[in-house]
Amino acid sequence: MSKFAPISGFPEWLPEQRLLEQQCMDTIRKQYELYGFANIETRSVEPTHVLTGNGDDKEIYVLARLHEEADAAKAPPEFGLRFDLTVPTARYVQQFKGQLSFPFKRYQMQKVWRGERPQEGRYREFTQCDIDVIGDGTLPSHYDAEVVRLLAVVVGQLPIPPVTIRVNNRKLLQGFYEGLGIADTNAVLRVVDKLDKIGAPKVAALLQTELNLSADQAAQCLAMAAIKTANTGFVEQVRALGITTPLLEEGLTELTEVLDNAADLNAARLAEGKPPAVSADLAIARGLAYYTGMVCEGQMQGFESSGSVCGGGRYDNLANDAKVKLPGVGVSIGLTRILGLLFAKGVLKPTRKTPTEVLVALNDDASRPQANALANRLRGRGIATDLYHAPKAYGKQIEAASKRGIPYVWFIGEADSHHVKNLLTGEQVAADPATWSPA
Amino acid sequence: MSKFAPISGFPEWLPEQRLLEQQCMDTIRKQYELYGFANIETRSVEPTHVLTGNGDDKEIYVLARLHEEADAAKAPPEFGLRFDLTVPTARYVQQFKGQLSFPFKRYQMQKVWRGERPQEGRYREFTQCDIDVIGDGTLPSHYDAEVVRLLAVVVGQLPIPPVTIRVNNRKLLQGFYEGLGIADTNAVLRVVDKLDKIGAPKVAALLQTELNLSADQAAQCLAMAAIKTANTGFVEQVRALGITTPLLEEGLTELTEVLDNAADLNAARLAEGKPPAVSADLAIARGLAYYTGMVCEGQMQGFESSGSVCGGGRYDNLANDAKVKLPGVGVSIGLTRILGLLFAKGVLKPTRKTPTEVLVALNDDASRPQANALANRLRGRGIATDLYHAPKAYGKQIEAASKRGIPYVWFIGEADSHHVKNLLTGEQVAADPATWSPA
Numbered sequence: 001m002s003k004f005a006p007i008s009g010f011p012e013w014l015p016e017q018r019l020l021e022q023q024c025m026d027t028i029r030k031q032y033e034l035y036g037f038a039n040i041e042t043r044s045v046e047p048t049h050v051l052t053g054n055g056d057d058k059e060i061y062v063l064a065r066l067h068e069e070a071d072a073a074k075a076p077p078e079f080g081l082r083f084d085l086t087v088p089t090a091r092y093v094q095q096f097k098g099q100l101s102f103p104f105k106r107y108q109m110q111k112v113w114r115g116e117r118p119q120e121g122r123y124r125e126f127t128q129c130d131i132d133v134i135g136d137g138t139l140p141s142h143y144d145a146e147v148v149r150l151l152a153v154v155v156g157q158l159p160i161p162p163v164t165i166r167v168n169n170r171k172l173l174q175g176f177y178e179g180l181g182i183a184d185t186n187a188v189l190r191v192v193d194k195l196d197k198i199g200a201p202k203v204a205a206l207l208q209t210e211l212n213l214s215a216d217q218a219a220q221c222l223a224m225a226a227i228k229t230a231n232t233g234f235v236e237q238v239r240a241l242g243i244t245t246p247l248l249e250e251g252l253t254e255l256t257e258v259l260d261n262a263a264d265l266n267a268a269r270l271a272e273g274k275p276p277a278v279s280a281d282l283a284i285a286r287g288l289a290y291y292t293g294m295v296c297e298g299q300m301q302g303f304e305s306s307g308s309v310c311g312g313g314r315y316d317n318l319a320n321d322a323k324v325k326l327p328g329v330g331v332s333i334g335l336t337r338i339l340g341l342l343f344a345k346g347v348l349k350p351t352r353k354t355p356t357e358v359l360v361a362l363n364d365d366a367s368r369p370q371a372n373a374l375a376n377r378l379r380g381r382g383i384a385t386d387l388y389h390a391p392k393a394y395g396k397q398i399e400a401a402s403k404r405g406i407p408y409v410w411f412i413g414e415a416d417s418h419h420v421k422n423l424l425t426g427e428q429v430a431a432d433p434a435t436w437s438p439a
Numbered sequence: 440m441s442k443f444a445p446i447s448g449f450p451e452w453l454p455e456q457r458l459l460e461q462q463c464m465d466t467i468r469k470q471y472e473l474y475g476f477a478n479i480e481t482r483s484v485e486p487t488h489v490l491t492g493n494g495d496d497k498e499i500y501v502l503a504r505l506h507e508e509a510d511a512a513k514a515p516p517e518f519g520l521r522f523d524l525t526v527p528t529a530r531y532v533q534q535f536k537g538q539l540s541f542p543f544k545r546y547q548m549q550k551v552w553r554g555e556r557p558q559e560g561r562y563r564e565f566t567q568c569d570i571d572v573i574g575d576g577t578l579p580s581h582y583d584a585e586v587v588r589l590l591a592v593v594v595g596q597l598p599i600p601p602v603t604i605r606v607n608n609r610k611l612l613q614g615f616y617e618g619l620g621i622a623d624t625n626a627v628l629r630v631v632d633k634l635d636k637i638g639a640p641k642v643a644a645l646l647q648t649e650l651n652l653s654a655d656q657a658a659q660c661l662a663m664a665a666i667k668t669a670n671t672g673f674v675e676q677v678r679a680l681g682i683t684t685p686l687l688e689e690g691l692t693e694l695t696e697v698l699d700n701a702a703d704l705n706a707a708r709l710a711e712g713k714p715p716a717v718s719a720d721l722a723i724a725r726g727l728a729y730y731t732g733m734v735c736e737g738q739m740q741g742f743e744s745s746g747s748v749c750g751g752g753r754y755d756n757l758a759n760d761a762k763v764k765l766p767g768v769g770v771s772i773g774l775t776r777i778l779g780l781l782f783a784k785g786v787l788k789p790t791r792k793t794p795t796e797v798l799v800a801l802n803d804d805a806s807r808p809q810a811n812a813l814a815n816r817l818r819g820r821g822i823a824t825d826l827y828h829a830p831k832a833y834g835k836q837i838e839a840a841s842k843r844g845i846p847y848v849w850f851i852g853e854a855d856s857h858h859v860k861n862l863l864t865g866e867q868v869a870a871d872p873a874t875w876s877p878a
Contacts, residue, residue, distance in 0.1 A: 386475025
């Protein structure tokens with residue numbers, strides 16, 4: 001393999017793409033903090049048994065030391081790279097329980113790794129931007145509503161196509177399946193989760209052939225999964241199916257709370273002629289084994305076939321052990337996937353290669369200290385400034401600034417006179433280093 | 440091993456410590472950008488031969504897939520985790536050369552991994568905050584001076600004890616050793632680099648016994664290494680040793696440029712009665728094999744025995760291949776090491792567990808929607824706001840805010856009246872949600 005080849009599944013951005021990613025992460029961070037979330041980072045590695053302990057089958061990368069290769073091959077792999085941010089956070093919360101304040105609201109924006117076969121929109125290394133709330137003993141359901149709302153607010157502020165967060169509740173599905181007289185409700189969940197991929201007829205067939213449901217039971221499951229409303233209208237439609245159980249009622253109440261808490265966001269989107277920010281979609285089940293209540297995933301307009309770009313749910317048992325119960329709820333934004341899709345399709349076009357605002361033109365090598373001092377002066381005033389590296393013709397220096405997307409070029413003239421050229425307007429004006437600021 | 444035990448060498452911070460780390464990283468990022476550096480991130484893994492190709496012997500972690508353990512053990516390890524940010528950047532610059540603008544000024548703040556035996560201030564996973572400038576063909580020496588100055592500015596703005604950046608130049612040392620008639624100048628560099636650890640008498644002995652230097656040659660090497668000045672006074676002291684070669688002259692000129700460019704910073708520090716920001720120290724050699732000119736490392740006042748907290752140098756050949764010459768210069772801040780030392784000694788004391796500014800007190804469950812709406816309103820105005828999760832006594836809610844370091848508690852009264860209590864002053868005043876702001 002060439003020394004300089006890309007590695008499949010490990011994306012790298014150019015500086016101008018990274019600048020957009022940084023702007024997205026700044027926006028996400030700001031909103032997460034506005035809603036009272038504090039940041040943590042967890043170590044990249046976890047004991048392998050922590051990663052494999054929740055019944056999920058993610059492909060995990062384990063570590064070995066290069067100079068101990070022979071030994072490492074014999075010993076069982078001790079540490080693996082995290083495949084998400086939720087499992088490490090559940091471990092972190094248990095480990096530092098005595099030093100945290102509960103409900104513990106944290107956000108985390110870090111890379112995760114999965115040893116999967118790469119394909120479009122699927123990576124082996126990618127950044128996730130998560131929020132989770134973890135309670136000590138109990139966690140009120142209004143946090144489900146809060147994290148979904150915040151997710152909708154955040155993705156709504158990113159420079160990306162509109163995202164609709166489709167929400168469901170596993171209690172609602174499981175209560176309904178129980179009401180239908182189905183014993184293995186998890187098996188039904190897993191089959192219904194394939195709706196998007198294989199379609200209703202095949203799901204109906206699988207439910208009957210593999211899980212021995214009656215044609216009527218299968219039809220009811222599909223009728224339930226077909227319910228999709230951008231408000232609390234789903235309640236009436238569920239009731240019309242004629243099934244009621246305590247678990248189903250609990251699910252209905254919790255899902256109603258989520259939709260109510262996003263009503264103002266949906267109204268604003270409707271007024272703009274855009275798809276809803278949050279909608280109830282009773283086909284959503286989510287693959288991960290640890291979810292116990294609310295589940296959600298977001299689709300990006302124009303990229304529906306590329307799968308979800310954000311998602312999450314409620315997990316009442318992930319962080320528990322014999323002594324403590326630490327229920328949680330959280331959502332995750334798949335930022336690398338979003339940007340990868342938008343860069344590939346040219347939907348998101350970077351314009352600047354650098355955050356630099358001013359390029360100081362260099363007259364000649366002898367005046368470098370003077371140009372340097374001016375640059376330091378502007379920096380001291382909070383203006384990102386660079387100095388051209390060689391005393392080339394002004395036209396060349398302006399061209400270099402333009403190529404990098406730097407909006408201003410600064411010229412130092414005779415007798416400490418100064419001029420600034422705005423490359424967007426072409427206008428050139430006299431400027432005072434003590435007072436001039438970018439527009 | 441317990442599920443919740445720390446993993447030696449993989450530090451994790453509490454939220455209040457992470458908040459300080461974030462503030463440090465924000466400061467570093469801001470200054471790096473002010474000086475015209477653009478951000479990149481590189482993938483965590485590199486082909487193993489890229490990591491081992493520079494003659495360094497860092498302990499490298501290689502990856503294997505958990506479910507392919509048997510195969511992986513047979514195949515040579517293909518990918519390893521990066522042990523620094525310079526080697527991946529050199530590879531990145533070659534790979535994307537046609538899409539970058541040169542001189543390429545980039546900053547990078549990411550984790551690196553080393554499979555070393557952990558000890559105080561040494562980690563297996565840690566964050567580095569780097570700047571590098573890479574030229575296409577040539578790179579003027581004034582960039583050496585720029586990166587050292589910027590490093591001094593940045594560490595000077597962090598909430599840490601004063602750091603002195605000790606600078607040297609390998610050309611100066613090698614030119615001097617050549618002038619002494621020494622053939623294997625690299626071997627001498629490596630021995631002199633041990634001065635801090637083993638002291639002058641042992642270095643003198645090693646130079647004579649292991650490298651066959653005469654007593655006079657060894658004494659001259661030590662006399663050179665003893666030169667330390669906080670200005671360009673080192674030039675005269677080097678000349679007084681009576682050796683001159685073209686390479687030595689080049690080193691003197693380059694080192695003078697670095698010190699001249701930091702003169703104003705040193706003057707300001709002197710005026711404050713603090714140690715210099717930048718000083719010439721002719722004992723500095725730096726371990727990494729790829730440095731070719733300027734080398735520097737920073738010591739933190741009160742933590743001199745803990746080793747360097749930042750450092751870097753000039754590397755003219757790291758990114759080259761047969762066709763292209765891409766000389767570079769860069770420096771790195773070892774942020775995890777700095778914070779680890781200061782947290783352990785209690786020098787840096789976190790005060791807030793969350794960036795939240797306002798905690799809205801909850802009167803009763805029925806008024807939660809009203810409290811929630813108020814919180815959303817404050818958030819919309821850019822004020823980080825959280826809502827207490829349960830309608831406990833006000834005293835309890837105030838105590839919870841105080842424990843987290845949240846400075847304000849907001850009370851919603853009858854007839855849409857509002858009051859805010861400042862927990863720092865104890866003062867409570869009427870407040871209008873449309874106009875109130877934190878002090």
